[in-house]
Amino acid sequence: MSSGRGPVAAIESDAQNDEQARAAIGDVLGHPRFWIAPVAVVIALMSLMAAVYMGAVVNTRENLHDFHVALVNEDHGGRVAPGEPEMNIGKQIADQLVPTTAKQGIVLQPMSRADAMDKLYTGKVYGVIAIDANFTNLMLGLARSAVLQNQPVQPRIDVFIHRGSGTFASSVTTIMADEMSEQVNKQAGEQLLDNVRSQVGRSFTIAGASQLALSHPVNIVVSEPHPLPDGAANGLSAFYFTLLLVLAGFTGAMMVQILVDAQLGQMPIEFGPLFLLRRRLAVSRWGTLASKWTIMLIIAVVQSGLFLLVCSLVGTELPNAFILWAYSVLVIFAVGVTASSMMAAFGNPGLLMNLIFFVILGLPSSGGTVPLEASPRLFSWIAAVEPMHLVYYGVRSILYFDADPASGLTRSVIMTVIGLVFGLVLGIVSTKYYDGKGWFRRPNTVSVPPRLAKLVDADTAASVTLIEVPAGSSVHGRHEAADDDPEPPVSQPNVTPHR
16 A cells, blocks of 8 residues: 655664664764763763762861860869869860860860750750769869778769761760860879879879779760660661652652653653654643642642651651651652752753752752761852751751751741742743743744754754654564554654765
8 A cells, every 4th residue: 555655764674773773873973962962961960979979978087177066064173182272173174175176176165064955955066075063073082092991983074965966976976085085084194193192292102003093084974865766767867858858859840840741742752662742732831830830739748648658667766747747748849849940941951950959969968977067168058058958957856856946947947948939939930931932842932043053953964864664664664554544654863874
């Protein structure tokens, strides 16, 4: 049967197919405009990812800065003997610790015990160093035990941590306590030995066991007053839940973009060999974006509940579940709206911008694994506007700090709402402006300069051969289209050298 459409070139054999494949590869390699753009984009993105990811976690000790720890000194002091000058060993230790730790990037903030514990339980400090009120007297009692028959009590300095502020942050505080133990005991031990010898005379022989006790007089104890439950993943559940929320908004917006555009005929639907391009519907840019926002709202409500269900089933501790669900809905919707608006405003480059903003820069600046105080200062500046960092503080507050507004929840909610408003304004202004200019989503609605046209146009007439395959034909070209076939021939570009 004749289709009445003129001669049609078809792929007649596997050999011809292979020949055309080889020709296509040669043509692509021979024309840089086919490969230079994807190669440059991928290399740039992966290099940026390597730089920010590795730069954030390498040399955390050298990058440590502004790492806040509370310092509580309640020592009242004491006297070696009546009539002797009053001593305050706790103050001496505190005065020595402040400049020493500052050189390491740790900021010791003197404050009362009540304020210190409040800041620890709201995530405003990473630890608390507490010197008891009777510290000096216990130290002097230990010194007297070297020459008197009395039972000494070893003085101690407590270091309190809270793993809700981050596992890595807690380890930094613990390492600081170990180094502090060596430093404090060296200083206090030398002072105690000198005091004992000055009281009993240099000729007095101090027993070896007493010298050993006096050389290491202070017991520094690291403890967690309110440990996290088993279902908190040692302080990492907040970070991973944050990652789920941001990815749900970001990747959700991409999937909605693809599926809605396919339903509206803006791009093809492909399932394996199936290639279906529906008739383009006359929907404005603003109308298209508004429909995507509506779908993202539905996704946010449902997906937030499913996240909580899955976490509960695997044993994650979820206090304040309703607050966490409500905040999750806000986050997913805000990220989805902003990501959709970026793609609506900038087109395909908006996808790369979303990837960089929400993921590549978001992960190392979140503070969920490595605190920002242990990363280069650049990441602290990025974190000020990064959604993942702000969301992490909100989720951390809900999971570990009983949703206390002072622990970062209020700021996170406010900044998330600001991000949502930004996304709404960007989407509405850009799409309505494009629609007002008549720049609808169809080919050739916007003319571009000739030089730019050469960059964005593949110039198929000069570089590729178009092989028309009639609808319904086999791969080997053994069947022709019927006369009454309603589908037009599909032009399939085959990249081969033009001769």
